[in-house]
Amino acid sequence: MQKLTKISDRLYYLPPVQETDRPILGALVGKEKTMLIDAGNSSQHASLFLRQLGEIGIQSDLLVLTHWHWDHVFGMREIPVPSISCKETAGKIKEMQSLSWEDEDLDQRVEEGTEIPFCADAIKKEFAEERNIQVQLPTIVFENGMTVDLGGLTCEIEHVGGDHSSDSCVVFIPEEKALFVGDCLYANLYAEKWNYTIEKILKLIGQLEKYDADIHFLSHHPAPLTKDAFSAFLQLLKNTALLTQKHAGDETAIQQEMTHNLQRNLNEEELETITFFVNGY
Template sequence: MQTLEKLSDRLFYLPPFQKTDRPILAAIVGDNQTLLIDAGNSSNHAKHFKEQLASYHVTGDILALTHWHWDHVFGLREMDMPSIANIMTYDKLKELQELSWEDKELDKRVEAGIEISFCADAIKLELGSMREVIIPDPTIIFEKRIKLNIGGVTCIIEHVGGDHSPDSNLIYIPEEKTLFLGDCLYANMYAEKWHYTIEKMYNLLGKIKDYDAEIYFLSHHPAPLTKDEFASFASLLQTSAELTNKHKGKIEAITEEMSSRFGRNLTEEDLEIITYFVNGYA
């Protein structure tokens, strides 16, 4: 089981768990309220997070969703507190509320290309055979940006979109110089080929640069990234987009120039990201 990590008196996070696709969950402790980030992928995930927080005498008061995907919202009922979502996330949750999550229906959606096989497998493993999923409506709905004052700490939630999910939000805590990016910098998985698109990546990286952060959270990375680590990751994405456009999606030319620019052999992560851009190149 994951163990809660304390970065400061204001900032706690529960690391991800890859086997059942549990994302990072986090808590921002203000003088008056505590903001939780994401609801988890099941009641058990949410319950575990709350129990871990209780060991530090922390209780959540309000919750912000980064986007609509199942692994970030299935624990919403267990969290049992007011929640914040943008209008696009709200609309997608209304759709999820109508779906069955039993094996037969999940398998049908995978076969039809509506659901991802990887996600269906993780749902079965995380939720087991007794599978009741109830997703409450979010409480506070916004369009572009919302700012919270939870006492000594402000939390800025901005809808930024991206390839992974058009409804993606980032959450910025200026007093902690911490930026929660959810899944916004990951590829579009709801497609025949997982991919990035150049324009969306440029737009997203531009928005992220506007925030002065020292700590960066990506929901399925095992630990937060430092400023230098994030700059390296952002450079990989930026360069991959640039070279995909320059070489018109020709992967050999892209990899050759990138290896030359970086002065090293490319890693599996480098090659995977290049492939995603090539897949999305039109």
């Protein structure tokens, strides 16, 4: 079972689960209000989070969504509080409301290329035969960003986009020096070949580097990243983007120069990152 983890008296998170694509869920506890970050991928996921928060006396008042993907929004009906998203996220969720999530409909969308096989399989595992999925619209919608005062704790929400999902938003808590990144730094999965694009990733890195954070939450990483680890991840993305540009998408040439620069063999993450950039070139 996922176990609620305490970072401080004002910051908690529930770790992710890879098998059914459960992302990290966050709780920001101010003196006046508590904000949850993302709703989870099912009623069971959301209920687990709320129950563990309740066991330590924390009740939710607000919910913010980092983007529209199913694993971040399907738990919304279990969280009966005002919900916040950017305008694009709200529009994408509205489109989802007309979809069926039964096996045959999921399989058809996979065949059409409008659904990802991994996501379809994860939905089947998370929900089994119970598919009473009701996708709810957010109640508070912003354009580019908004700031919420929870009482001695500030939440700065910014729409940053990226390859993974163009509606991606991040949440920065300056008092905790914490940044919830959501999925924005992951590749575009809704493509024939998973990919990064040079222009989008360099723009996104520039947006993220302005935040003075010591702890970084990426939705599907098993644990938060330190400042150094996060900087190293951004540097890998930046270096690979620039090498892809320099070598015009030549995968072998990119690998050779990166190997030379690092003076060692490339690891699995580095090789995968190169492939994703080549796919998007």
